[in-house]
Amino acid sequence: MILAATFLRYISRVFTFAVLTMVAALSGLVALFDFIELLRRAATRPQATFGIVSEIAALRLPWEAMQILPFAVLLGGISAFWRLTRSSELIVARATGLSAWQFLSGPTLCAALLGAIATAAVTPVSAVMLARAEALDNLYLTSTGGPLSLSGGQLWLRQSDHALVPEGVSIIHAEQVALTRRVLSVSEVSVFRLAPHDQLLQRIEAQRAVLDHGTWRLEAARVVSTDRPPEPAGTILLPTDLTVARVEESFASPDTLSFWKLPDFIALLERSGFSAIRHRLRFQSLLALPVLAATMTLVAAGFSMRPTRRGGTARMIGSGVSAGFALFMVSKVAEEFGGSGALPIVLAAWAPAAAGLMLAIALLLHLEDG
Numbered sequence: 001m002i003l004a005a006t007f008l009r010y011i012s013r014v015f016t017f018a019v020l021t022m023v024a025a026l027s028g029l030v031a032l033f034d035f036i037e038l039l040r041r042a043a044t045r046p047q048a049t050f051g052i053v054s055e056i057a058a059l060r061l062p063w064e065a066m067q068i069l070p071f072a073v074l075l076g077g078i079s080a081f082w083r084l085t086r087s088s089e090l091i092v093a094r095a096t097g098l099s100a101w102q103f104l105s106g107p108t109l110c111a112a113l114l115g116a117i118a119t120a121a122v123t124p125v126s127a128v129m130l131a132r133a134e135a136l137d138n139l140y141l142t143s144t145g146g147p148l149s150l151s152g153g154q155l156w157l158r159q160s161d162h163a164l165v166p167e168g169v170s171i172i173h174a175e176q177v178a179l180t181r182r183v184l185s186v187s188e189v190s191v192f193r194l195a196p197h198d199q200l201l202q203r204i205e206a207q208r209a210v211l212d213h214g215t216w217r218l219e220a221a222r223v224v225s226t227d228r229p230p231e232p233a234g235t236i237l238l239p240t241d242l243t244v245a246r247v248e249e250s251f252a253s254p255d256t257l258s259f260w261k262l263p264d265f266i267a268l269l270e271r272s273g274f275s276a277i278r279h280r281l282r283f284q285s286l287l288a289l290p291v292l293a294a295t296m297t298l299v300a301a302g303f304s305m306r307p308t309r310r311g312g313t314a315r316m317i318g319s320g321v322s323a324g325f326a327l328f329m330v331s332k333v334a335e336e337f338g339g340s341g342a343l344p345i346v347l348a349a350w351a352p353a354a355a356g357l358m359l360a361i362a363l364l365l366h367l368e369d370g
Helices: 002-042 050-086 089-095 105-140 244-250 262-272 277-304 313-340 345-369
Strands: 155-160 169-180 183-194 200-212 215-225 234-239
Touching: 002 050, 002 105, 050 089, 050 105, 050 277, 050 313, 105 277, 183 215, 183 244, 200 234, 262 277, 277 313, 277 345, 313 345
Parallel strands: none
Antiparallel strands: 155 169, 169 183, 183 200, 200 215, 215 234
16 A cells, blocks of 8 residues: 555656646747747837847746646656656556556646646736736737727627616717727717616717726716606716726736636626626636646556557557647637537537547556456
8 A cells, every 4th residue: 555655656746747847848839939920020010129029928928838738738648658658667566456547546636736726826827927918919019909999999888787776787889989098988978778677767978988987977968868858968977897907808818817807707797798708718618627637647648558568659659649639629629619609618618628538538448458
């Protein structure tokens, strides 16, 4: 029993070191290509200096490491298990009575723990850094005005409106939108204030509105109610739970929000009438990351623990890498279908992990029981 625990700690340590090494190597490679692409984009923009480009590339690094973590677990696991098999350590362990399920429990748990740490601890850091990187990208490398690039376009918002009736809502439509110095202003505004069952109670027409400190300040506004004549034009303050940052973030990538902020922000989006599909998909994908990492560990073991005397080791390892690419493609396709609403969000986020887990179990059953 003591020998089994000692071997379990040993194989877990070897596996974790191989995975972390692979994460560092792949992250560095991806960051290099990303840096080259940023330099290409900055070639025609004198204001984008080498320091700015380097800062953007460095800020994107934690997010890139998060993206490649499952594949790094697969490659690191293949490397670790193949070395242990080639040195006959796994063969000796199995000869002593340890099954593959027993000595794989440690690496699988370590992989799941790495995924959980990435979800809970790395995403808050990577989200802040990615948001900063996108802000610098929008400022120095992109011609548009950032995530809220709606100037000259139209904007629709839906928000709760408890000031008029309990559980009431307000629908705000603006013909022109501008975001300057962190102040959101809209022109030619129409506000439809509704009862819970979509009964129109008031309509407000304003020439201009400004979102400021929890209120919409409607200027030159006229109120038309169903039970009274129109009121003279004036300034009206309409309470709101929206802020400039939240409105701007709703048009930004869900990757710029941490795992812990996503549930509250999803609820806010749905109250405000925005689509929360991308944010829900991101949240479910982060929940599935520990399971996906553990699944990649089992897939790596299934493709790399074949005894070398049987031959065909290179083909098996190549098959493992191909299976990893296939799972990656499945995850991306499922993500696209989920983002478009064609697939349920939970299915789109968890399907790759479920498919990989079934493949891994089938391989290990074949390897262990023949």
